[in-house]
Amino acid sequence: MEKYDAIVIGTGITGGWAAKELCEKGLKTLVLDRGRDIKHGEYPTANMDDWDFPNNGQLSLGELAAYPVQKRAGYINHPTLHLWVKDKEFPYHEERAFDWIRGNHVGGRSLMWGRQVYRWSDLDFEANAKEGIGVDWPIRYKDIAPWYDYVEKFIGVSGQRESLAHLPDGEFLPPMEYFCIEQHFADRIRDKYKDRMVTIGRVANLTRDYQGRGSCQYRNRCIRGCPYGAYFSSNSSTLPAAFETGNMDLRPHSVVTKILFDDNTQRATGVEVIDAETNEVVQFTARIVFLCASTLASTQILLQSVSSRFPNGMGNDSDELGCNLMDHHCYAGASGSSDLFQDMYYKGRRPNGIYIPRFQNINAATKRDRYVRGFAYQGNGSREGWFRAIREAEFGAKFKEASLNPGKWKLGLIAFGECLPYRDNRMYLHQTKKDQFGLPLVAIDAKWNENELAMRQDMQTDAAEMLQQSGFHSIHTFDQLSNPGSGIHEMGTARMGRDPSTSVLNAWNQIHSVKNVFVTDGSCMTSSACQNPSLTYMALTVRAADRAVSLLKNKEI
Amino acid sequence: MKRRTYLKHSGWVLGGMVFSGAVISAFKSCKWDESTDWTPRFFSQKEAKLVAETAECIIPRTETPGAKDMMVERRIDEILYSNYEASDQQIFRSGLAYIDELCIRKYKKGFVDIDWERQNEIFAILSEEAKVQRGKHIYPFLKGLTVMAYFTSEVVCQEVLLYDPVPGRFDGCVPYIEINGIWGLQ
Numbered sequence: 001m002e003k004y005d006a007i008v009i010g011t012g013i014t015g016g017w018a019a020k021e022l023c024e025k026g027l028k029t030l031v032l033d034r035g036r037d038i039k040h041g042e043y044p045t046a047n048m049d050d051w052d053f054p055n056n057g058q059l060s061l062g063e064l065a066a067y068p069v070q071k072r073a074g075y076i077n078h079p080t081l082h083l084w085v086k087d088k089e090f091p092y093h094e095e096r097a098f099d100w101i102r103g104n105h106v107g108g109r110s111l112m113w114g115r116q117v118y119r120w121s122d123l124d125f126e127a128n129a130k131e132g133i134g135v136d137w138p139i140r141y142k143d144i145a146p147w148y149d150y151v152e153k154f155i156g157v158s159g160q161r162e163s164l165a166h167l168p169d170g171e172f173l174p175p176m177e178y179f180c181i182e183q184h185f186a187d188r189i190r191d192k193y194k195d196r197m198v199t200i201g202r203v204a205n206l207t208r209d210y211q212g213r214g215s216c217q218y219r220n221r222c223i224r225g226c227p228y229g230a231y232f233s234s235n236s237s238t239l240p241a242a243f244e245t246g247n248m249d250l251r252p253h254s255v256v257t258k259i260l261f262d263d264n265t266q267r268a269t270g271v272e273v274i275d276a277e278t279n280e281v282v283q284f285t286a287r288i289v290f291l292c293a294s295t296l297a298s299t300q301i302l303l304q305s306v307s308s309r310f311p312n313g314m315g316n317d318s319d320e321l322g323c324n325l326m327d328h329h330c331y332a333g334a335s336g337s338s339d340l341f342q343d344m345y346y347k348g349r350r351p352n353g354i355y356i357p358r359f360q361n362i363n364a365a366t367k368r369d370r371y372v373r374g375f376a377y378q379g380n381g382s383r384e385g386w387f388r389a390i391r392e393a394e395f396g397a398k399f400k401e402a403s404l405n406p407g408k409w410k411l412g413l414i415a416f417g418e419c420l421p422y423r424d425n426r427m428y429l430h431q432t433k434k435d436q437f438g439l440p441l442v443a444i445d446a447k448w449n450e451n452e453l454a455m456r457q458d459m460q461t462d463a464a465e466m467l468q469q470s471g472f473h474s475i476h477t478f479d480q481l482s483n484p485g486s487g488i489h490e491m492g493t494a495r496m497g498r499d500p501s502t503s504v505l506n507a508w509n510q511i512h513s514v515k516n517v518f519v520t521d522g523s524c525m526t527s528s529a530c531q532n533p534s535l536t537y538m539a540l541t542v543r544a545a546d547r548a549v550s551l552l553k554n555k556e557i
Numbered sequence: 558m559k560r561r562t563y564l565k566h567s568g569w570v571l572g573g574m575v576f577s578g579a580v581i582s583a584f585k586s587c588k589w590d591e592s593t594d595w596t597p598r599f600f601s602q603k604e605a606k607l608v609a610e611t612a613e614c615i616i617p618r619t620e621t622p623g624a625k626d627m628m629v630e631r632r633i634d635e636i637l638y639s640n641y642e643a644s645d646q647q648i649f650r651s652g653l654a655y656i657d658e659l660c661i662r663k664y665k666k667g668f669v670d671i672d673w674e675r676q677n678e679i680f681a682i683l684s685e686e687a688k689v690q691r692g693k694h695i696y697p698f699l700k701g702l703t704v705m706a707y708f709t710s711e712v713v714c715q716e717v718l719l720y721d722p723v724p725g726r727f728d729g730c731v732p733y734i735e736i737n738g739i740w741g742l743q
Binding site: 047049050051055056058060061062176177178179180182183216217218219220341342343344345346347348349350381385386387389390393394395396397399400401403404405406 | 614615616617619621632635636639640641642677680684687688697700701704705708709710711714717718721722723724725726727728729730731732733734735736738739740742743
């Protein structure tokens with residue numbers, strides 16, 4: 001059995017960070033991923049135009065049939081086909097419909113993520129305690145703030161400082177520009193509303209060369225992998241840093257079946273792995289384990305890690321493991337058109353939008369009666385091109401020439417709403433169904449509840465009202481509630497808490513009852529807020545890694 | 558994650574068909590079989606010729622290439638074959654037959670055999686009919702596919718529209734006269 005100081009399970013946005021931090025602190029670290037390796041730069045479609053692909057990039061209905069889940073998100077096409085799991089090879093059980101959108105490869109979803117990064121504040125960390133919902137977060141903003149700084153300084157975040165208490169500023173690179181219609185909208189909102197504001201999206205794309213990575217080229221093809229390294233991914237950033245130390249052994253094709261546990265020491269001793277290429281079962285030992293396989297996969301591994309001490313899954317004394325699954329509910333909002341700025345246009349394809357921070361239930365003045373928590377908007381200005389020609393009744397030469405000029409400016413807003421933690425929203429291991437390795441399938445049983453549904457009307461009317469107040473016309477609202485999971489922000493199932501009888505992890509992301517196992521991906525989340533969660537996952541990971549190394553040094557674990 | 562554009566959420570209803578985000582993105586750019594001995598996969602040769610002629614009415618050759626120059630019938634054939642359910646394919650096919658019926662009733666000849674002026678008269682009728690029979694008529698379906706096939710073709714993207722694969726910078730507010738055209742890539 002090979003011995004390491006640390007094992008990191010997973011190489012996505014948190015696994016990459018755990019690998020970097022532990023390796024840089026001198027630990028010999030084994031980094032496992034169940035998928036194939038993708039080295040930075042190995043992005044075969046990054047420089048292709050759509051006409052370079054079969055069927056112009058589009059998958060046929062027949063090809064899509066192999067991706068019944070992944071196709072629900074609408075991102076899958078020839079340019080990105082190699083980055084999504086083939087659903088038939090990686091089945092799970094949907095007790096209720098749940099979209100599990102994912103990619104099994106080194107780097108995971110850090111390659112395809114949306115790159116929007118927002119800090120949480122005590123409005124979020126204190127909410128559960130104040131409202132008596134779920135359990136209290138064992139940390140507050142002051143505990144995580146320096147780690148937000150640390151992460152932002154490395155990944156590179158472009159954004160605008162706004163001095164907003166409930167959406168704290170970070171370490172920002174220069175912000176990206178607004179479209180003129182967005183600037184107009186931002187100005188109007190500032191004039192008309194005391195409680196609302198617009199800011200440019202805070203995005204992990206570089207607006208200048210930074211940390212050895214190149215500045216954004218404004219191609220808006222991030223999802224294919226960026227040859228310039230202009231957005232943050234494990235592949236472009238954390239894994240190369242870990243590799244640089246000489247302390248990392250990266251082992252792709254490694255399906256972790258369980259974390260090994262020693263009854264005498266009450267500590268994890270390592271992991272058991274099935275080699276996905278050879279089907280060989282191998283074990284590795286280590287002094288600490290970082291579980292960063294993604295929300296559902298990490299909890300799956302814990303549930304599989306049974307022993308006489310933990311018959312229901314490692315660390316599951318509380319019986320909360322698998323429960324309190326959350327996501328963000330979205331796809332409600334409004335759009336409108338404007339007659340302004342007809343003489344203005346743009347250059348470049350900005351991989352970012354605008355953001356309207358949450359403005360509901362912030363204080364007594366912004367209290368909403370029908371629900372707790374709230375939502376934020378992500379939006380985009382745009383100027384119509386030829387596409388509008390589809391809807392027009394005309395045809396012929398005049399119609400063609402008109403279509404070669406830009407149309408009106410438009411602005412659309414889509415809300416992202418908080419989802420409360422519900423014990424009944426859960427994942428578990430299916431009793432009979434097994435995967436290709438003989439491991440039980442993940443089963444998911446989750447639904448939106450009253451509080452989520454109650455905010456969807458406001459998500460539409462508030463957006464429409466702001467557009468109307470800003471002089472837009474032809475305003476349309478929409479509400480396309482989709483399955484849980486469709487926000488691709490699944491989180492919870494191994495929550496942090498103060499009390500071992502009601503939570504799985506402590507304030508340092510350690511399993512309460514197995515102190516040398518740290519779970520730092522989305523599964524650790526105690527509530528969901530409405531901000532995109534990846535930045536918080538990363539900050540919790542580096543905070544836990546720092547703690548783990550000092551505990552090791554003091555021989556406390 | 559980066560959100561699907563608002564386009565995706567609003568849907569684009571054309572002749573009863575909703576163009577999904579996936580279909581839209583397929584049309585962002587097009588390249589298709591440009592060999593001379595092309596065999597359609599969905600259309601009959603006769604239907605393909607009819608589609609080419611009708612598409613030219615929608616987007617005729619001017620100072621810039623027309624729909625026939627871009628052989629949009631080949632792309633329309635491919636997308637109907639690969640990305641539409643049988644029921645939608647049938648709606649398209651019946652619609653083509655309807656166009657020919659209309660011509661025969663009026664001019665005793667099929668669409669491909671009447672002159673340009675008469676073809677345009679037929680299109681004026683179709684476009685008026687479509688305003689009344691929203692959601693069922695061939696006109697918006699045919700027009701939608703034609704517009705997308707044309708404007709996403711490689712040549713149109715690069716030579717009729719403005720093509721800038723690596724912009725290098727983003728300027729959100731530039732006088733239009735400095736650009737003077739519309740962007741091909743989205």
